[in-house]
Amino acid sequence: MNNLPFRAFLTSNMDLEKAEIKKLLETCGQQEFAKGQVLLSPGQKCQHTFYVGKGLLRQYSLDNKGKEHVLQFAPEEWFMTDRESSYFGQESIYYIEALEDSLIFLIEEQHIIQLMDNFPGFAEFNNKLLHNHIRHLQQRINSLLSDPAEQRYLKFISTYPDLLVRVPQWMIASYLGITPEGLSRVRREMASRYDH
Amino acid sequence: MNNLPFRAFLTSNMDLEKAEIKKLLETCGQQEFAKGQVLLSPGQKCQHTFYVGKGLLRQYSLDNKGKEHVLQFAPEEWFMTDRESSYFGQESIYYIEALEDSLIFLIEEQHIIQLMDNFPGFAEFNNKLLHNHIRHLQQRINSLLSDPAEQRYLKFISTYPDLLVRVPQWMIASYLGITPEGLSRVRREMASRYDH
DNA sequence: GTCCTGCATTGACCTAGGTTAAGATCGTTC
DNA sequence: GAACGATCTTAACCTAGGTCAATGCAGGAC
Numbered sequence: 001m002n003n004l005p006f007r008a009f010l011t012s013n014m015d016l017e018k019a020e021i022k023k024l025l026e027t028c029g030q031q032e033f034a035k036g037q038v039l040l041s042p043g044q045k046c047q048h049t050f051y052v053g054k055g056l057l058r059q060y061s062l063d064n065k066g067k068e069h070v071l072q073f074a075p076e077e078w079f080m081t082d083r084e085s086s087y088f089g090q091e092s093i094y095y096i097e098a099l100e101d102s103l104i105f106l107i108e109e110q111h112i113i114q115l116m117d118n119f120p121g122f123a124e125f126n127n128k129l130l131h132n133h134i135r136h137l138q139q140r141i142n143s144l145l146s147d148p149a150e151q152r153y154l155k156f157i158s159t160y161p162d163l164l165v166r167v168p169q170w171m172i173a174s175y176l177g178i179t180p181e182g183l184s185r186v187r188r189e190m191a192s193r194y195d196h
Numbered sequence: 197m198n199n200l201p202f203r204a205f206l207t208s209n210m211d212l213e214k215a216e217i218k219k220l221l222e223t224c225g226q227q228e229f230a231k232g233q234v235l236l237s238p239g240q241k242c243q244h245t246f247y248v249g250k251g252l253l254r255q256y257s258l259d260n261k262g263k264e265h266v267l268q269f270a271p272e273e274w275f276m277t278d279r280e281s282s283y284f285g286q287e288s289i290y291y292i293e294a295l296e297d298s299l300i301f302l303i304e305e306q307h308i309i310q311l312m313d314n315f316p317g318f319a320e321f322n323n324k325l326l327h328n329h330i331r332h333l334q335q336r337i338n339s340l341l342s343d344p345a346e347q348r349y350l351k352f353i354s355t356y357p358d359l360l361v362r363v364p365q366w367m368i369a370s371y372l373g374i375t376p377e378g379l380s381r382v383r384r385e386m387a388s389r390y391d392h
Numbered sequence: 393g394t395c396c397t398g399c400a401t402t403g404a405c406c407t408a409g410g411t412t413a414a415g416a417t418c419g420t421t422c
Numbered sequence: 423g424a425a426c427g428a429t430c431t432t433a434a435c436c437t438a439g440g441t442c443a444a445t446g447c448a449g450g451a452c
Binding site for chain 4: 376
Binding site for chain 2: 061063067069070071083084087088116117120123124126127130131133134135137138139140141142144145146147174177
């Protein structure tokens with residue numbers, strides 16, 4: 001089984017022992033998703049945590065006016081799941097979609113629990129992921145409360161420089177909480193400040 | 197030691213065994229904070245997780261124009277900490293302040309790790325807290341992206357009806373991401389819609 | 393090639409909410 | 423009770439960003 005990307009990540013980044021990594025890789029499936037394919041839809045229960053070996057995922061919601069709102073992007077080496085749904089067993093209100101042809105490793109929620117029970121290193125590893133997630137969400141909220149659109153865009157660029165070229169601009173706008181037109185204007189104003 | 201509020205919470209809400217609860221209560225201190233007292237300031241490392249036995253805490257940041265932005269409130273039976281700081285060992289950029297005279301139980305970060313290692317029930321308990329936190333943050337982001345101010349206010353009322361009377365209105369406005377004047381207007385418009 | 397379809401940009405106009413400044417209403421302190 | 427500070431409200435005005443509609447470009451698909 002070609003689980004190399006995931007194995008490499010687990011080996012290099014986490015304090016996991018060989019046995020733990022082996023067990024994790026054994027219990028998780030892998031699947032290719034084509035660009036545009038949907039991994040999770042509203043109304044479904046999210047059964048997996050997705051690890052992105054190759055490609056790019058996004059999570060978004062649809063408001064009552066039919067407008068999309070991007071909650072997260074997940075490029076290579078990121079995990080994505082709807083924890084509201086997978087952990088609490090509720091029906092999700094989000095979409096998760098592949099933005100590129102992607103190689104995804106799927107970890108079932110119950111396996112996570114099993115692994116945590118049996119491997120202390122894995123519990124720690126999971127703990128770290130959760131804290132990382134919380135840190136990101138908290139920073140994002142603080143930015144949404146404190147920063148005007150241009151600041152948020154600048155922060156996005158410096159935090160995710162690679163996404164800038166992989167993701168259409170209107171999705172970045174959506175992530176920032178503004179319209180595509182709004183982002184276009186922000187960019188124009190930034191540019192006009194430079195060619196004096 | 198009068199740790200009754202915390203003990204009662206742990207006993208009723210979590211799948212913890214007596215030994216685990218005993219251990220947790222033994223290792224955590226408790227302290228009274230007067231209204232207005234600050235538990236954490238920017239630049240400090242957050243050493244504790246705070247459990248609110250009585251009273252009310254808030255976490256907020258200060259932007260470069262000197263404006264406050266409320267990230268969270270924590271009334272009775274809630275936990276509060278700056279996980280960005282306590283878990284990752286960074287200096288905090290937030291304040292945590294008591295909004296009322298409060299009885300707080302303090303759990304040191306290292307004790308949490310110890311407890312997680314030694315008591316599987318506690319690891320699960322902690323895991324649940326983290327997921328809950330993530331759920332809240334995610335819902336808040338989605339609301340900030342999707343909802344106009346009035347919607348956000350209505351959601352706040354239905355989620356935290358008690359805070360409505362315990363927290364000054366300008367702090368609620370700050371939590372919602374608008375100015376006090378803005379919230380005042382929203383309320384007026386809501387009211388005017390009812391006395392036709 | 394031509395015809396799509398999706399994305400980015402622009403400009404004119406609009407609106408939700410920010411800003412400023414002035415009261416109104418309090419609970420506190422002396 | 424007078425004086426004070428904090429909170430909330432109101433009103434006039436302002437601005438960041440939304441809305442709408444038009445235009446310009448790419449790639450594909452054929």
